[in-house]
Amino acid sequence: MSAYDLELKKLKKVYPGGTLAVEAFDLQVEKGEFISFVGPSGCGKTTTLRMIAGLESITSGELLIRGKDFTHVRAEQRPTATIFQNYAIFPHMSVAENIAFGLQVRGLDSAEIKRRTDAIIDKLQIGDIRDARESALSGGQKQRVSLARGLVTEPDILLLDEPLGALDANLRKSIQEELKILQRDLGITFIFVTHAQSEALSMGDRVVVMNAGRVEQISSPFDLYTRPKSPFVARFIGRNKIIEGKLEDARDGRARVKTNFGTLAGVPSFDPGRVRPGDDVMLVAPSEYVEITRAGSGVGLQEGHDTVAGTVSSIEPVGQVVYVTVALPGIKPIRIEAYREKIEQAGLEPGGAVDLTWKAERATVVAA
Ligand SMILES: Nc1ncnc2c1ncn2[C@@H]1O[C@H](COP(=O)(O)OP(=O)(O)OP(=O)(O)O)[C@@H](O)[C@H]1O
DSSP states (O other): OOSEEEEEEEEEEEOTTSOEEEEEEEEEEETTOEEEEEOSTTSSHHHHHHHHHTSSOOSEEEEEETTEEOTTOOGGGSSEEEEOTTOOOOTTSBHHHHHHHHHHHTTOOHHHHHHHHHHHHHHTTOGGGTTOBGGGOOHHHHHHHHHHHHHTTOOSEEEEESTTTTSOHHHHHHHHHHHHHHHHHHTOEEEEEESOHHHHHHHOSEEEEEETTEEEEEEOHHHHHHOOOSHHHHHHSSOEEEEEEEEEEEETTEEEEEETTEEEEEEEOSOTTTSOTTOEEEEEEEGGGOEEEETTSSGGGSTTEEEEEEEEEEEEEETTEEEEEEEETTEEEEEEEEEHHHHHHTTOOTTOEEEEEEEGGGOEEEEO
């Protein structure tokens, strides 16, 4: 028995007509993991999901489920179920009939169909709408029904394609939480496609970031947020402050970067052998770790900290927080979020000189 529920090996998809949608996609998923796929529109998330579901043929590479080769197996013979954004609920059937349908197609006997249908209706707490038709359901209810329809088949892997995309923000948040609890409770592997980074990070045990058909990074949400491995991830995920420069050297787990602001240090995200002194790199610091103080207050002089000097160009209050935009010589302005009280106490004002300071160990150096 394989240790993995799902393995993708060099998965590739070229559509008829020649569009290269996915290339060199490698992934190993453990049983019960919640994996999010995130990336900009057209990066290949849905295509990858559809290849796993068997709804799209695989051009080359291999797809294993629990160690067994499913690369060219038909969709209905795969132990997967798919939830689509548009729910795909049959309008002429009741909720219960919709849920039972997938079991009837599989030829289960009627007592077993009833037992499973009732159990999943109970689990998802949709007993009150079991006789309703689609036209009478709210967005959140449709979402639950489509989830029930997928789960009732007891798949090894549940595939979800932007399942919350059609819901308003509040409902989306509460269904996200429910979905996460349900997944932990059932212990089923979920593969969840979204283009919303906050959703990918809050739901996934691991997140796969895709760009232009390729995997950019596969990491836990925290690592993705704090230790980007590529310029794309540094820009796409989180709220990073980026300073470009040239590598001076990288050793003992520290990389030094020559920038407009002098030499700054960070943890290298590349193999030390792969990037040479003089190569283009970027220093990336998550804004949560960047402190803003009045120039010369001395915070930056602490051991292990780096500082760059700038000028406040604007301060924009939004409730308890303020956005301070800082102009820096030679690079784009940086926007810092801070507590209003702190900014007032520090006496920061437009036109004032400030220091931006962070612990060097919080910064990451990425090969450009
Ligand atoms: N049936 C198809 N035939 C030809 N090209 C396709 C087809 N489906 C998708 N593509 C192309 O493949 C690439 C990847 O598309 P895909 O839908 O997988 O991206 P995505 O990341 O899911 O995007 P979105 O977030 O917009 O759904 C795109 O360039 C798209 O135009």
